[in-house]
Amino acid sequence: MPTSIAEGKDWSLERFKRHQPNTVTDVGPGEGTYAKLFRPAHKGIWWTAIEIHKPYVAKYKLKSTKTRAMYDEIHVEDARDADNHLFHRDLVIFGDVLEHMPREDAVALLQRAEAAGAWHILVSLPIVEAPQGEVDGNPYEEHVHHWDADDMDSVLAQLGGRTEAMRGDTLGVWWWSRRG
Template sequence: MPTSIAEGKDWSLERFEQHKPDTVTDVGPGEGTYAKLFRPVHKGVWWTGIEIYKPYIAKYKLKSTKTRSMYDELHVEDARDSAAHLFHRDLVIFGDVLEHMPRLAADVLLQQAAAAGAWNILVSVPIVESVQGEVDGNPHEAHVHQWDADDMDQVLAGLGGKVESIRGDTLGCWWWSRRG
């Protein structure tokens, strides 16, 4: 779904406040959960969104010419095909998005973000069985891979740097930082 549960959001916000990124790419923003949560805390951040499903842009007012947009820059495309410079940010957010692609594709996308120069990566994925198909006509909402928390630990540790995590009842959240 284009929404996310509250679990892990306070923890993520604490890390955001500690690192104070000036540039953020939000992969698969859906309704803009992280922009809504983080934007009021640290002003002057340049927000880039990469949204695969074009109808969400108007539905959730991700980019507007009439009012303040949630995103300063918005790309309608599959993040797996995005230019490397979009991941050269202080923070790249993969909030409830990696379960929507095959495991290998998610691994490669995380590696691409780190290789492109991401200083920090925030990941949130369900860590319990979470079967989901198409939602509201969006085939990209289907859950393709079920993540195990230990597995995500290993994937992010393989990027080098420092990894912090929290495991809730439903979601796991990870903050990977290039600065070890």
């Protein structure tokens, strides 16, 4: 769904405040959960969105609001096809998005973000069986792979760096940092 449950958001916000990134790419922002949550905590950030489903840009007003754009730059495309420079950011967010693709694609995308120079990577995804099909005419909302928290621990460990994790009742959240 283009929304996310509250579990792990406070934990993520604490890490965001600690690291204070100046450039962020939000992969699959949906309704803009992380931009709404993080923007007030640190001003002057350049926010990039990679959204695969074009109708969400208008529906959730990702491009502009009466006061300010939620995102400074929006790319309507599949993140798996996006230019590498979009992942060369202080923070790349994969918030409730990696379960919507085959595991191999998700792992390759995380590896691309690290190789492109991401300093931090935030991952949030269901760690319980959470079947989901198309939502509101968006076929990309289907849950394609069920992640196990230990599997994501292993994938992020292979990137090197340092990883902090929070395992909730429904979601697992990871903050990977290039700096140890």
